[in-house]
Amino acid sequence: MLKVYDIDVQSRLLLGTARYPSPSILAEAVRRSKTEIVTVSLRRETSGGKSGGAFFELIRDLGVRVLPNTAGCHSVKEAVLTAKMARDVFRTDWIKLEVIGHHDTLQPDVFGLVEAARILTGEGFKVFPYTTDDLVVAERLLEAGCRVLMPWCAPIGSAMGPVNPTALKSFRAHFPDVPLIVDAGIGRPSHAAEVMERGYDAVLLNTAVAGAGDPAAMAEAFALAIAAGRLAHKAVPLEPRDMAVPSTPVIGKAVFS
Amino acid sequence: MTLIINGEEQDVAAETLADLLLALDYEGEWLATAVNGELVHREDRAAFPLGAFDRIEILSPMQGG
Numbered sequence: 001m002l003k004v005y006d007i008d009v010q011s012r013l014l015l016g017t018a019r020y021p022s023p024s025i026l027a028e029a030v031r032r033s034k035t036e037i038v039t040v041s042l043r044r045e046t047s048g049g050k051s052g053g054a055f056f057e058l059i060r061d062l063g064v065r066v067l068p069n070t071a072g073c074h075s076v077k078e079a080v081l082t083a084k085m086a087r088d089v090f091r092t093d094w095i096k097l098e099v100i101g102h103h104d105t106l107q108p109d110v111f112g113l114v115e116a117a118r119i120l121t122g123e124g125f126k127v128f129p130y131t132t133d134d135l136v137v138a139e140r141l142l143e144a145g146c147r148v149l150m151p152w153c154a155p156i157g158s159a160m161g162p163v164n165p166t167a168l169k170s171f172r173a174h175f176p177d178v179p180l181i182v183d184a185g186i187g188r189p190s191h192a193a194e195v196m197e198r199g200y201d202a203v204l205l206n207t208a209v210a211g212a213g214d215p216a217a218m219a220e221a222f223a224l225a226i227a228a229g230r231l232a233h234k235a236v237p238l239e240p241r242d243m244a245v246p247s248t249p250v251i252g253k254a255v256f257s
Numbered sequence: 258m259t260l261i262i263n264g265e266e267q268d269v270a271a272e273t274l275a276d277l278l279l280a281l282d283y284e285g286e287w288l289a290t291a292v293n294g295e296l297v298h299r300e301d302r303a304a305f306p307l308g309a310f311d312r313i314e315i316l317s318p319m320q321g322g
């Protein structure tokens with residue numbers, strides 16, 4: 001069971017709610033993923049509150065825990081205000097903190113991220129920071145009061161999968177007791193299984209599911225891969241070797257010449 | 258009175274933030290509001306006075322990753 005900020009959840013898949021072909025497909029993907037946590041956002045309302053209201057009710061009906069984000073925020077001030085507004089709407093102290101530093105790669109502004117995290121934890125938020133795999137930044141986030149870390153494995157929406165497995169391995173080794181959720185860059189269930197095998201605690205996905213030909217089926221495929229990866233990690237997988245090792249014992253082998 | 262509402266100038270007759278939401282047909286427990294960069298809780302909107310060229314943000318839930 002995964003524990004984040006004193007909340008126990010069975011599913012190790014956190015699912016984004018954006019870019020699905022329709023609300024009903026989103027709902028079906030959430031159901032088949034068996035996720036207990038979905039990410040949501042806030043945007044300017046232009047139609048008298050009607051469009052946001054429909055989405056709000058859809059999410060409420062799914063019966064899952066909500067993790068609002070600060071996606072699209074490029075400054076500490078924007079991110080902090082968005083977090084406060086999200087808390088006012090969703091009635092949760094949880095916030096997926098994004099402070100974007102680069103338009104093309106959507107790489108986090110890690111300096112702003114740490115500053116915003118410190119402000120928000122001081123105001124009672126439980127911060128889930130979207131960060132890089134930089135160990136020093138991660139240390140600063142923990143010092144700022146974060147109790148979960150969410151390193152990327154590749155740029156948001158890129159579907160590349162883990163581009164720096166060595167960094168992910170090091171990150172896990174440096175923070176053995178911190179819940180680590182790989183956020184961003186996962187493209188396929190095999191990528192999710194890979195990071196789970198490496199000991200990550202959970203995976204946060206969106207585009208890889210929403211952009212699939214059959215999002216609901218892909219959501220289930222990810223759930224299975226994440227469960228398999230977790231089981232494999234607990235079973236302690238072999239490390240790769242440079243040389244062949246015979247799997248069949250050679251002792252007692254007949255000699256025919 | 259001229260206000261900047263979600264980034265656009267509008268002339269609206271409203272003395273408070275609650276008046277403004279009513280005048281523009283914004284309604285729902287899912288709305289979040291801020292004035293001049295500061296959050297205004299829903300329960301404080303009725304007593305929150307507006308001034309000319311105040312910058313008002315009205316946000317609502319949407320899909321996110």
